[in-house]
Structure formats: C-alpha cells, structure tokens
Amino acid sequence: MTFGLTFEKLVLIGLIAVMIIGPERLPRAAEGFSRMVRKAGEYLRDTKSRMRQEMGPELDDVDWRKLDPRQYDPRRIIRDALLEDPQPAPAAQARSTIAEPVAPRVHQEFDAQNRPPYDVEAT
Template identity: 80%
Template sequence: MTFGLTFEKLLLIGLIAVLIIGPERLPKAAESFARMVRKVGEYVRDTKSRVRDEMGPDLDDVDWRKLDPRQYDPRRIIRDALMEEPQPAAAMKAKSTIMEPVAPRAPQQFSAENRPPYDPEST
C-alpha cells in the first residue's frame, strides 16, 4: 500500500520535516520514527500469528481475493441473472434443497368424548 505517495511527495515531506524539526533534532526524530515503525511491524506480525493460531490451518486455504467486496458489481450480477437461461421446473425441483411444504391437515373436531390433548406441566 503506497497511499498515493510518490517519490516526489516523500521528498517534499522529508524537506518539510527537516525545516520544522531542525537539523539538530532530526536524527533523534528519525530514530523514534524507526522505532515506531518497528513496533507497528511487530504488532502486525503478532496479530497475524495469533489469528493463525486461533483460526487453525484452514485460514491458509482461504482465497481472500474472492471475498473482496470491491469485485462485486451489482450491474454485472443483475445482468448475469437476467441473461441466465431459465431452468425447467423439474430440474429446479431436483436442485432444490429446501423441504417441500406439508399440506395442511383438516382441522380436528373436538367434543366431550374427543378432548384435545392436555399437558398439566405446560400450564
């Protein structure tokens, strides 16, 4: 990640830092900046190793580029769905993993002899 920084921009930032910080304090500022960069690197490496330890070896098998939301263009998804050939109903039934709805039963008629089920623990 370059954050849009070119060599010229980095040179300009360095020149401004020299002017603001001054030549006497610049070595100490560079040293503290280098220390901060090292700590950030250690933090990132530690975080990666902790994630790998907690997620297990399956984490290495994940193709992270497939999960990038920037690759999904809603126009392309809709166009592909509309251009897709309609499937026959028999093929869709065979593909369907959703359970078929159960036909409703006729309501039971209860009377004095045919009482509804009663569970004394439920009340």
C-alpha cells in the same frame, strides 16, 4: 489508502519537518522514527501470527481472491440470479377441516354500572 498524499506532498512535508527539527536534533528524530516503524512492523507480524493461531489451519484454505470485493460485478450477479431456475416451493396440503364462521362482535355500551375492562399491564 493514500489519503490524497502524493509523492510531492510527502517530500514537502519531510522538508518542512527537517527544517523545524533542525540539523542538531535530526539524527535523534530519525532514530525515533525508525524505531517507531520497526515497532509497527513487529506489531503487524505479531497480530498476523496470533490470527493464524486463533483461526487454525482453515485460514490457509480460504480463497481470498474469490472474496475480493473488486471481483464483484453487479451486472453478472443480477444476470446469474435472473437466469437461475427458481426452485419450486412445495405446495401446501389443503386442509381437510373447514373453519367455523366467526360471529361479529357486538359493540357494547359502557356506563357507570357496566365499566369497560381494565388491563393493568396495558396501562
């Protein structure tokens, strides 16, 4: 994750920062920067140790190289899926009973006396 920053760009940013800060405040700024880098490293170490405590011993058993997304080759995955013998699905047993025929619905005419059904939950 370099965000497009090359070594030359970083040197240029550093030189501009030195010119803006000036020689009087440069030692104090360098101390602050080193303190910030030290705290960031300490934060990362604490996070790593906390993760190891929470995950337990199974964290060491994980093969991280196998889970690396750069190792996935879509062509190989598709080839393996196509060459793999499909598992036959268990055949469903035929039903011994026959369904009764359904009578067709008759269209009802509604008027003032014969009102349509009213569903409170649907309206």
